Amino acid sequence: MNTDTSTVAGLLAEGRAAGVDRLDTQLLLARALACSRSWLLAHDDAVLDTVQTAALRAQLARRAAGEPLAYLVGEKEFHGLLLSVDPRVLVPRPDTEVLVDWALELLAGDLRDVAQPWVIDLGTGSGAIALAVKHGHAAAQMTATDTSPDALEVARGNATRLGLDVVFATGSWWAAAGEQRFHLVLSNPPYIAAGDSHLPALAHEPTLALTPGGDGLGALAEIVHGAAQHLATCGWLLLEHGFDQADAVQSMLFERGFTEVETRHDLGGQPRCTGGRL
């Protein structure tokens, strides 16, 4: 029988030795003990029982192997919402909040006279964008799509738990959008190039969510090219993209007749979202 126990201090040391960030180890400990991080600081001699110690060690090993903390704890905060996440979906990134803020700005500004704006989130993953926009603008008639039924199951679960009314549809990009025309189209599609050196470090997240293959621009191009058939008059299209893809996305939008084309930067100062009006 396993009788191995450890203290908070002991497990913090084990985490450090395994190369896990101190903050991550503290968050895992705080969850295991159902306490706050400040309590941990004052009680580093507290003892975890055998089950808690074994579970914590297993989590530290997974974290040390590169698994995102969000998968270990099963949730991630995004734009003020706590979303359930697991390896079926990309972990929502803070950079994507730029897209949500822009969308909410348009709904409160340019699109304010549309009583029931139709909004679609293509490639919704955990539902992050769709749910945050619906939460911030209740009048939005929100549709969220994904080609992955597994991802949609996670997104549906989040919508139900948060009590947010979103229509979900399965299918590849515009094929899932139906006949409706949208005032606002949002997407954070996979945009990493197939041979990109960052991909191996992201191996725990679904490949489908990360890369469309090739030069990384394929999904962005497909969304831009199909937009005219699905946008309402003077509708907006906002796209998240790689830090080095803003020029390419701007060119695609200009070629398709978009106006008011603009690129916005993420929290790290990188060009991250480009959009325009058709």
Ligand SMILES: C[S@@+](CC[C@H](N)C(=O)[O-])C[C@H]1O[C@@H](n2cnc3c(N)ncnc32)[C@H](O)[C@@H]1O
């Ligand atoms: C970068 S993730 C974004 C997830 C979520 N919107 C977010 O911002 O956290 C891209 C999403 O696009 C979906 N996807 C990939 N290929 C697709 C396709 N052909 N049609 C629709 N969705 C697709 C993936 O399953 C994934 O959920």
